Amino acid sequence: MSTTGPGAIAAGLIVLAVMVVGALLVPSAARRGALLVVALGLLVGTASSAAPESIRTGAVHGAIVLLAVAAVLPGAPVRRRGGVVVGLTGLSFGLALVTTAIGYPEAIGLTLRVGVLAVGAAWCLLRVTETDLRVLGVGVVVIGLLEVALGLVEFVTGDPVPWGLRHRDVNAYVLVNTLLPGGLERVQGTLGHPIPYGVVLCVAFVVTITARRRVPGPVRVLVGSALVAGMLLSGSRSIVLAAVLAVAVLIVSATEGRGVVRAAAALLGVVVVVVVFVDELGVASDRFLSSGSYENRAGTLRSVPRLLGRPFAEVLFGSGVGTVERLYDEGLFPQDGFWVLDNQLVTTLATQGVVGVALMIAVLVVALATRDPFARALCAVFVGMLVTFDYVFWPSMTVLAAGATALAGRPTVPDPRRPESLA
DSSP: OOOOOHHHHHHHHHHHHHHHHHHHTSOGGGHHHHHHHHHHHHHHHTOSTTSOHHHHHHHHHHHHHHHHHHHHSOOOOOOHHHHHHHHHHHHHHHHHHHHHHHHOGGGHHHHHHHHHHHHHHHHHHHHOOHHHHHHHHHHHHHHHHHHHHHHHHHHHHSSOTTTOOOHHHHHSSOOBOSSSSSOOBOOOGGGTSHHHHHHHHHHHHHHHHTOTTTSOHHHHHHHHHHHHHHHHHHTOHHHHHHHHHHHHHHHHHSSTTTHHHHHHHHHHHHHHHHHHTHHHHHHHHHHHHTSHHHHHHHHHHTTHHHHTTSOHHHHHHOSOTTOHHHHHHTTOSOOSSOOOOOOHHHHHHHHHHHHHHHHHHHHHHHHHTOSOHHHHHHHHHHHHTTTTOOOTTSHHHHHHHHHHHHHTTSOOOOOTTSOSOOO
16 A cells, blocks of 8 residues: 655655756756766665655656656667667566566556666666766766765664664664674665665776776775775675676776786786685685575575476466565475575566576676676676676666666767776
8 A cells, every 4th residue: 555645746746846957957968967867866865665655656756757858858879789788678577567467466566667767777878978978977976975974874873864774673683794893784875775785886886996087096096995985884795796896897808909918917816815815715705605695595596496397387487576475485485584585587587487587688698798898897796796686676776787788788989088998
């Protein structure tokens, strides 16, 4: 039952109108970028499950309106790769919508809203101008820094800002930060979960370190350090690995003809670290393998054969969005009391079947084939998250992931204002 009252709807419409008008007052070359920043800010700022339902619902609908406005603005032409990315994304959510209408009609609204956000974000990113892209990049970094600031307040006071509800208040246990000593609790910001919080910071980090010719070195170091600190406060090993993967992609693919040398240097560095810190790495490995999160994810992977043993139609197309709880009840997933899969590939296999997984992988393959190191690194962040978190139906994560893959579908035109490498 919706808790959205007339007053909340009216207030939301007024705020949205102010945002749209404000975005339209910026120069036309940056207008789409400004609208995208506001849409992302709405989704990130209200993502927490502790936020009132009326606010969360209003933010999603507001973001959809903003993306619709941004979509009809004039912009860059869409190339074939970009069209393929948007088409596959739309086909993926179209399949999810049909399957959900059959298997779990209660989730049709969620599927439709998130699908519109994903396709809208992908289309808008394909049409952005270089000015739009710079505005969007600055906006993403500012959002990331605001989340770091809120995370620091949360770290000091013990309560998230502004919603004031922690994960332990809902689940009766503490999410301990294993990246930092002292048994500290993990930070979640306005996202309501440490992993989406870390993803936002990781994307902002990639944007920061690739802004080589536009931002002075000391500023990049300062901002990048703040974002890394926020990622450590999130306590998510998945985020750290995703950031390392993104940096590795940038190093290897930074400059034509020098990738092999960079890859060899990176590999040598890893070998040196392993040799020097072998004992510490062994302790960390034992700690990781004995953690509840690892055991849950390993159990999730072991459920794949059971999912493939369902009726043929469900194997192909899944049982619909929102049916994970039912599949737990049927014994298809681990019965360890932890009712979260934390694996997007397995979740997609369960709810959208083999066809859904194939479409998801196809989008990422097409996107990663780009020659743009920046776009490839952003995609690498979400590739790294595929087996550690179910992010597709988090609206803020969907917009970021769809935007990253669509950015890879833009034509790679040399631009002296955009970085070619980290060198």
